[in-house]
Amino acid sequence: MASITIRNLDETTKQALRERAAHNGHSMEEEARLLLGQAELASEPIEVATSPTPANLSSTNFDASLDGKRILLIISGGIAAYKSLDLIRRLRERGAEVRVIMTEAAQAFITPLSVGALTGDTVFTELLDRNTEHDVGHIRLSREADLIVIAPATANLMAKMAGGLANDLASTTLLATNKPVLIAPAMNPKMWNHPATRRNHRTLLSDGIGFIGPNAGEMAESGEAGFGRMAEPMEIVGAIQAMIGEIEGPKPLSGMRAIVTSGPTHEPIDPVRYIANRSSGKQGHAIAGALAKAGAEVILISGPVNISDPKGCEIIKVQTAREMQKMVETALPADIGVFVAAVADWRTVKSADEKLKKKDGKGPSSLKLTENPDILKGIGHHKLRPKLVVGFAAETEQIEKYGKAKLKRKNADWIVANDVSPETGVMGGDDNSVKLISKEGVETWPKLTKQQVAERLVERMVAFFDVETIEI
Numbered sequence: 001m002a003s004i005t006i007r008n009l010d011e012t013t014k015q016a017l018r019e020r021a022a023h024n025g026h027s028m029e030e031e032a033r034l035l036l037g038q039a040e041l042a043s044e045p046i047e048v049a050t051s052p053t054p055a056n057l058s059s060t061n062f063d064a065s066l067d068g069k070r071i072l073l074i075i076s077g078g079i080a081a082y083k084s085l086d087l088i089r090r091l092r093e094r095g096a097e098v099r100v101i102m103t104e105a106a107q108a109f110i111t112p113l114s115v116g117a118l119t120g121d122t123v124f125t126e127l128l129d130r131n132t133e134h135d136v137g138h139i140r141l142s143r144e145a146d147l148i149v150i151a152p153a154t155a156n157l158m159a160k161m162a163g164g165l166a167n168d169l170a171s172t173t174l175l176a177t178n179k180p181v182l183i184a185p186a187m188n189p190k191m192w193n194h195p196a197t198r199r200n201h202r203t204l205l206s207d208g209i210g211f212i213g214p215n216a217g218e219m220a221e222s223g224e225a226g227f228g229r230m231a232e233p234m235e236i237v238g239a240i241q242a243m244i245g246e247i248e249g250p251k252p253l254s255g256m257r258a259i260v261t262s263g264p265t266h267e268p269i270d271p272v273r274y275i276a277n278r279s280s281g282k283q284g285h286a287i288a289g290a291l292a293k294a295g296a297e298v299i300l301i302s303g304p305v306n307i308s309d310p311k312g313c314e315i316i317k318v319q320t321a322r323e324m325q326k327m328v329e330t331a332l333p334a335d336i337g338v339f340v341a342a343v344a345d346w347r348t349v350k351s352a353d354e355k356l357k358k359k360d361g362k363g364p365s366s367l368k369l370t371e372n373p374d375i376l377k378g379i380g381h382h383k384l385r386p387k388l389v390v391g392f393a394a395e396t397e398q399i400e401k402y403g404k405a406k407l408k409r410k411n412a413d414w415i416v417a418n419d420v421s422p423e424t425g426v427m428g429g430d431d432n433s434v435k436l437i438s439k440e441g442v443e444t445w446p447k448l449t450k451q452q453v454a455e456r457l458v459e460r461m462v463a464f465f466d467v468e469t470i471e472i
């Protein structure tokens with residue numbers, strides 16, 4: 001059985017392993033175990049690649065490293081507190097120093113002992129503590145961090161922050177800080193949707209507090225589902241990296257404006273029925289988020305989707321192709337246009353004002369359809385055409401041929417063509433296998449997650465505008 005001791009690896013190899021693990025969403029130990037397994041299978045010597053494969057995704061120059069960054073993590077009292085243990089591990093693996101404050105309620109869910117063992121530091125729990133407050137420790141805690149992260153953030157702590165309360169160590173530190181704050185809320189969907197929490201959320205947003213999540217999904221309470229699940233630890237790590245990056249200065253697409261369309265469109269048949277497709281919006285939203293992370297001003301125009309909004313984008317929600325077209329044109333001019341939305345090709349000539357009724361068991365004999373506007377083609381030929389126009393082609397056959405034809409017909413710079421045959425699971429799934437088609441040729445990318453496709457595409461955009469700059 002092969003083995004490696006991570007601690008004994010040289011710094012370059014350790015960094016490569018760290019980046020590779022981040023890219024694959026694993027801990028360093030998990031990634032090392034995977035590599036060992038693969039190496040054993042192949043009966044080859046163990047090799048840790050010096051650059052993450054398949055693409056240099058996690059080391060994008062806008063993805064801030066956490067080496068030496070000081071994160072003050074506040075854990076408040078929700079069931080998701082156990083996930084903050086994994087968050088601490090993942091932050092420390094990436095070189096961050098993590099200090100923790102736990103609320104009294106948090107200590108009913110996980111122990112300061114486990115937290116301290118993972119941070120390798122004292123866990124702070126008391127405000128009126130003569131050992132830590134002889135030099136006003138709560139002020140020091142709040143000032144000695146680069147970023148404060150609250151995960152999980154309870155409805156109670158959000159309410160206290162929104163109201164400016166300071167009656168324990170966590171809330172006092174939050175009121176006293178001059179550092180950026182990121183919140184990962186976790187609560188029952190009824191609590192999240194309660195008008196009071198809605199109000200507090202808006203207040204905190206307008207106070208400049210960053211949010212990651214909550215995500216939609218099943219709750220710990222049986223039978224309950226909706227928005228309220230805490231974002232996964234790796235999503236929180238991503239948001240922390242983005243915020244650290246923001247603090248640290250300009251990014252490669254700073255000053256650029258991008259329009260992204262995402263999701264399906266819904267074309268009404270009558271007040272209750274519509275024509276739609278299976279697009280989830282995951283790819284478009286991931287691209288919008290990656291563009292924002294790279295510093296672009298992003299306007300995301302989205303059809304109806306069931307996923308959370310990407311961070312840092314202006315979101316415009318639409319229903320129909322015609323609404324989407326109008327919003328895209330209103331958002332011009334832009335430097336980049338990425339048209340990912342699966343816009344319905346047709347709509348009914350006229351949607352019925354009242355619900356269509358079955359007549360003696362028969363429905364309407366036919367629906368009269370008309371073509372929807374072609375948004376990509378319209379923008380490709382627009383007088384305010386963005387410098388870089390990227391279209392998506394979802395095909396079930398002859399992907400390359402149709403993709404190339406689309407590139408020409410729509411006057412796009414790139415077409416990202418993907419196979420959406422049912423067996424690929426691309427529609428609604430988390431992975432994507434794409435070909436990047438441009439005038440220069442066709443590149444076939446390996447199967448990647450949609451997030452990875454988004455990051456790789458944005459890297460290409462950065463390179464595209466770099467070349468543009470040199471030419472000027």
Ligand SMILES: Cc1cc2nc3c(=O)[nH]c(=O)nc-3n(C[C@H](O)[C@H](O)[C@H](O)COP(=O)(O)O)c2cc1C
Nearest residue numbers: 076077078079103105106154155156157186187188
């Ligand atoms: C079993 C259990 C689970 C709880 N889960 C949550 C939760 O996920 N989110 C939340 O906002 N409150 C939750 N609460 C309620 C909080 O613990 C309670 O509001 C507490 O006062 C929060 O204190 P803190 O904000 O100081 O940590 C839960 C309570 C119990 C008993």
